Amino acid sequence: MHYTTFLLPLLTATLSFTAAAQDTTVQVILSDSAAELGSQTRFIEDFRQTKKPTGSTGPFQTVALRLGEGVKNKALRCKILDSRNNPIVVTRGENVDTTFADGGEAKEWVLRDGRQKVKTIICDPAFVKAAAPVAESGEALDLDIRVTLSDGNLATQTAFRAARLERERQNPVGSSGPYNSVTLSVGKDVKNQGLRCQVLDLQGDVIEVARGENEDVTFADGGKGAWAFLEPVSSEVGSIVCDPGFAVA
Known part of the structure; x- marks a missing residue:
């Protein structure tokens, strides 16, 4: 009985770790908290996929990529397209890009130009982070x-x-x-x-x-x-x- 009591917590912890390691969920979450509107769309990490947002096309204000513990490519990036099939620019902190990653951060990416409808979501292992220019101190970037x-x-x-x-x-x-x-x-x-x-x-x-x-x-x-x-x-x-x-x- 003594050994059984000792082994049960260990077995439970092992099973929990195994389940987390097998979680290969790739999920793009679009939302507009003010309108209580949201969409969750699932992808597979190994190849390029193009999907329409599940449930609603918005308009949305934020987007996030969430990767399960079992996803091998932690650098996987996705992007969202507007109704004209143009990439929507997103920001998170000082990062400005047309693709977005998980990065292990809970903070969402914000659609730079305000609430927009999203026609398409693309996740692709080939996507990479953009090399963003750096402004001099006190100056705004002229990206016009x-x-x-x-x-x-x-x-x-x-x-x-x-x-x-x-x-x-x-x-x-x-x-x-x-x-x-x-x-x-x-x-x-x-x-x-x-x-x-x-x-x-x-x-x-x-x-x-x-x-x-x-x-x-x-x-x-x-x-x-x-x-x-x-x-x-x-x-x-x-x-x-x-x-x-x-x-x-």
Whole structure:
């Protein structure tokens, strides 16, 4: 009886440890505490998965990734996309990113631009933490990325939030034109000063542009002003795409 009494707590502790070690739950939790709205969506750690939020698409204000004790890849990261399939920028403390991790912290990630509907959640072992620029003491980071379309009189500016980190597509703000020139302005603290964008017409075809002797299907800032539409010389614009993967033709 004495040995049985001694072994029971040990056996219980062993079983509890084993259960924790076998907990391979990967869960993305979206919430808006003010509206008492939430969604919990489960994933598998070993490969890329894309899912819609379980139960509701929001709008949500925070997101968290929770990994079970048995999940081997503790650095697993996920991201959420808005209704236009653009990555939603999230923050936690000083971290600003389009992907988020567990990190063993109870604190949630906050959607930087306020409450938003979430169309898609993606978890992928290939996702990595973004290399964020550091501001000098007392200064705000200039991370502004804007594309200005103009016809000489009418002009519209479209802001990009995630383009410094990954591909982002936006529709022109206000009007589709027609326009005959485009300008990309990249803030001085954006790490990728060579970021390039392109404009597409209403049919989704790329509009060729020119600046000086440079002719291309993508355009950069370079501090040299506007690019003129080349082919066609004037066109309505259906969408603008900025992508760190774009390169000079």
